[in-house]
Amino acid sequence: MTSFDDVIDYIHGTSKRIELYKIQHFDKDLIKLCELIQLSTQELRSAVLELKNMRKMRDITASLVRINSIENHADDIFDHAMADLFANEKDAVKIIMYKEIMHGLETATDKCEDAANVIESIIIKMA
Numbered sequence: 001m002t003s004f005d006d007v008i009d010y011i012h013g014t015s016k017r018i019e020l021y022k023i024q025h026f027d028k029d030l031i032k033l034c035e036l037i038q039l040s041t042q043e044l045r046s047a048v049l050e051l052k053n054m055r056k057m058r059d060i061t062a063s064l065v066r067i068n069s070i071e072n073h074a075d076d077i078f079d080h081a082m083a084d085l086f087a088n089e090k091d092a093v094k095i096i097m098y099k100e101i102m103h104g105l106e107t108a109t110d111k112c113e114d115a116a117n118v119i120e121s122i123i124i125k126m127a
Contacts, residue, residue, distance in 0.1 A: 017097075021101070
């Protein structure tokens with residue numbers, strides 16, 4: 001299941017960039033994207049654990065719906081953050097660094113949604 005690996009890869013890659021770029025300032029949008037990733041991965045974990053017995057299909061489906069909603073919210077946060085970054089930051093290097101980090105975080109939420117889609121396809125095949 002490469003979608004689950006992709007989630008981890010984007011989280012790891014982005015955290016390495018934060019470390020390498022020596023990012024010291026974490027604005028509210030960056031923190032919010034990190035929180036959304038945490039929520040998405042918790043929902044993925046719940047859904048995967050429930051796949052073991054397939055008895056709580058409603059719980060699995062609810063987790064998948066929440067992951068989709070979280071990803072949509074992350075898109076909005078990312079769009080707002082990019083607009084704010086380009087409007088207020090004058091240092092081109094900082095723009096590039098923060099844009100890359102924010103994009104990596106937003107992509108991690110996309111990959112969570114991809115993993116949720118894999119779970120959904122498993123459910124459909126098992127039904």
